[in-house]
Amino acid sequence: MKSLKKQTLVLGLSAALIATAGYAASHAAKSSNKAVAARHAQMQMIGYHTGVLGAIAKGEAEFDAATVKAAAGNLNALAKMDGSTLWLEGTAQGEVDGSRAKAEIWTDAAGFAAKFAALEKASMEMMNASDAAAVGAGMGGIGGACKACHETYRGPKN
């Protein structure tokens, strides 16, 4: 009898432990997925505002100083975002579905931060562009910043 009680207790405790671990894991997975989705939203915002500037550079849209300032300003704000809530450990490519983040983001955090700093600088310069040609010239800097980061810290398409 005694041993049966003991066994039941152990069994029950084990089940509870497993359930807790499982809950914790699913909870962590949920926040990982959310972080990746939020990063994608940030990238989409960057892409959108770059597109507003790109259309002016290509001559598809009229130059308008206020629009350029607004789009470049938003890019600047996006580049300045504190990444500590977004780039969570354990959210690299292969760890979370849809992520293309390379492990180097975490092993070379300073290098990764420098890439965002480059976008911050390029977008700041863009804010004062005075005509379409200047926007075109500024696109080189913004494109260079995006490219440099993607080259080193973004994995191949899933």
Added chain:
Amino acid sequence: MRPIAVRKTKLLRGLVKILGACAVIGAGLGWFLTAPDPLDPAFGARLTADPEAGALVFAAGGCVSCHAAPGAEGDDKQVLAGGLAFASDFGTFYAPNISPDPNAGIGAWSLPGFARAVTRGVSPEGQHYYPAFPYAAYQHMQDQDVVNLFAYMQTLPADPTPSKAHDVGFPFNIRRSLGGWKLLFMKDEFVLSGNHSTEMTRGRYLAEGLAHCGECHTPRNALGGLDRSQWLAGAPNPSGKGRIPNITPGKLDWSESDLVAYFATGFTPDYDSAGGEMAEVVSNLAQLPQSDREAIAAYLKAVPAIP
């Protein structure tokens, strides 16, 4: 019985002799056909070098993308120490040192030797290079561009890192066999044949020659030769996962201005940015005059559409 046996033996001996002769002639012909192209000692003698123009040939040719040390950034990319590995079905190739170091690099080379290496794929020692080096594309290079490129490359920093030997197994390690490869696959006519506008001709020169787009964007056959009927129609990525995209009008629907903007900034029409090896290519193309980017875009719109 006996006379028949004798006749048979004679016949056999005759056959052996004929076969032997064929083998000798065949081997001789093969040896002759696979011989590396000879050096032209007078190459470039009448041309004047312009190193500044050579910098643009250097950028268009994408030399840095393969010959800079792996992971080099910024000014270090101008140090062509080599070492980057290229995995393939035939083994692993390593980009050699082509900095002006007289021992490790090409500092002791002559201009004719350089021209033969780049446009004919033959080393100064008279050996065939592996076609991981895109000489099948560089063969289109104009003499003046070769002269300018050579002059520009002398101005780059020298580096004493020795070149790494290729890791290639039998039978691909028989260099002479590459003569056969050249015979089969090194076609000297352009894929987009015929006469075209000045811009298109320039675009063809850049895309099929210097920028060697086909080397990655065109699929290869079992022997590593480009399938010219599928020109720029996309191919498996030799360096790993994924596919290199089809960039013929059959698949790529970007406008000419989209293409030009992509070559200058790396932005796709959706404002995603170029990745992988193409990011390197964009860094090179971004250094060219706008007219060159427009010429390549015009060329890409004109190649046969392959779905």
